[in-house]
Amino acid sequence: MREAMFIKKHAEKWKTYQHQETKNPDETAERFITLIDDLSYAKTFYPRSKVTRWINGIAAGIYQGIYQNRKEKYSRIFQFWKYELPMLFKKYHRIFLFTTLIFVLFVTIGYLSSAHNPSFVRGVLGDQYVNMTEDNIANGDPFGVYKDANPFTMFIRIAFNNIRVAFLTFIGGFTLGFFTLSLLWSNGIMLGSFQYLFFANGLGMKSIMVIWIHGTIEISSIIIAASAGFILANGLLFPGTYTRLESFKKGVKDAAKVLISLIPFFIMAAFLESYITHLMSQTFDKSANVGMPVWMSIVILAGSFFLIAWYFVIWPMRLSKRGGIIQSDGIIARLNNADA
Numbered sequence: 001m002r003e004a005m006f007i008k009k010h011a012e013k014w015k016t017y018q019h020q021e022t023k024n025p026d027e028t029a030e031r032f033i034t035l036i037d038d039l040s041y042a043k044t045f046y047p048r049s050k051v052t053r054w055i056n057g058i059a060a061g062i063y064q065g066i067y068q069n070r071k072e073k074y075s076r077i078f079q080f081w082k083y084e085l086p087m088l089f090k091k092y093h094r095i096f097l098f099t100t101l102i103f104v105l106f107v108t109i110g111y112l113s114s115a116h117n118p119s120f121v122r123g124v125l126g127d128q129y130v131n132m133t134e135d136n137i138a139n140g141d142p143f144g145v146y147k148d149a150n151p152f153t154m155f156i157r158i159a160f161n162n163i164r165v166a167f168l169t170f171i172g173g174f175t176l177g178f179f180t181l182s183l184l185w186s187n188g189i190m191l192g193s194f195q196y197l198f199f200a201n202g203l204g205m206k207s208i209m210v211i212w213i214h215g216t217i218e219i220s221s222i223i224i225a226a227s228a229g230f231i232l233a234n235g236l237l238f239p240g241t242y243t244r245l246e247s248f249k250k251g252v253k254d255a256a257k258v259l260i261s262l263i264p265f266f267i268m269a270a271f272l273e274s275y276i277t278h279l280m281s282q283t284f285d286k287s288a289n290v291g292m293p294v295w296m297s298i299v300i301l302a303g304s305f306f307l308i309a310w311y312f313v314i315w316p317m318r319l320s321k322r323g324g325i326i327q328s329d330g331i332i333a334r335l336n337n338a339d340a
Contacts, residue, residue, distance in 0.1 A: 093317075151275050155271060159267050166266065170229050173233045228256075231258065
């Protein structure tokens with residue numbers, strides 16, 4: 001439909017919505033949903049038109065009229081974490097799946113390469129680290145590396161390093177995703193070689209009980225951070241109906257939200273590694289008299305996996321099926337049965 005015909009068809013309705021307020025809540029809701037539909041159409045076919053800004057302004061006015069004098073059930077921050085971010089994750093589930101499969105492939109390559117050629121482990125992890133780990137294993141303290149430093153110092157260092165790696169994978173999106181892919185490769189190969197080192201020494205299940213206490217959240221967060229880099233690259237490479245610049249700006253905005261959402265998860269992973277993994281490592285130290293029950297490790301592993309699966313996969317899918325939250329230029333609309 002041509003823009004002139006689109007305006008002629010709906011102009012009177014928009015003027016009515018703009019100048020004639022209604023006290024009927026059902027009619028207000030209907031007007032708002034109608035405007036969101038018109039706005040979506042206008043943004044798709046006339047993104048730079050004044051009519052798009054006009055419709056957005058009317059919709060924004062209705063939204064503010066509803067909420068400016070109302071005591072909201074949830075704060076804006078809570079709404080952002082409960083609705084806006086999960087719906088954003090749902091939008092990019094295919095990219096998350098792609099990133100996960102690529103990372104699993106790289107981990108598998110690292111593991112199989114190490115199994116085929118044991119010297120590969122030293123090439124990846126370095127002689128010093130491999131020698132230290134082998135000495136620890138020989139001394140009956142296979143996970144001694146996790147209890148050598150002060151827990152608080154470890155927490156600060158690990159949290160900073162995790163956030164730094166996540167930021168780098170995000171920045172990699174500006175290189176069309178090549179640098180992000182390179183970081184995934186190096187981390188995947190390293191993880192595969194690292195796990196082989198323990199499985200080759202008969203410590204596979206014990207390493208899972210110790211390392212993946214923090215690794216479940218940490219590795220999942222690295223994968224999601226890499227997804228943010230690919231979201232950015234996707235906005236640049238595949239603009240769709242938007243101009244390339246508009247698509248790129250949208251990709252940067254969405255990727256930045258994904259990156260910001262990971263900060264508490266990285267802090268949580270750093271805490272687990274510094275304090276809980278630190279304690280669990282002593283369980284398998286033959287010379288230590290303290291430690292943590294294995295069942296607690298299993299509970300933390302299961303809880304961490306459920307947290308990641310629920311927040312990034314299950315909850316976004318449930319929101320989507322219920323109509324979810326649709327955001328457009330700062331406007332958040334509640335549809336169907338979503339209990340905003």
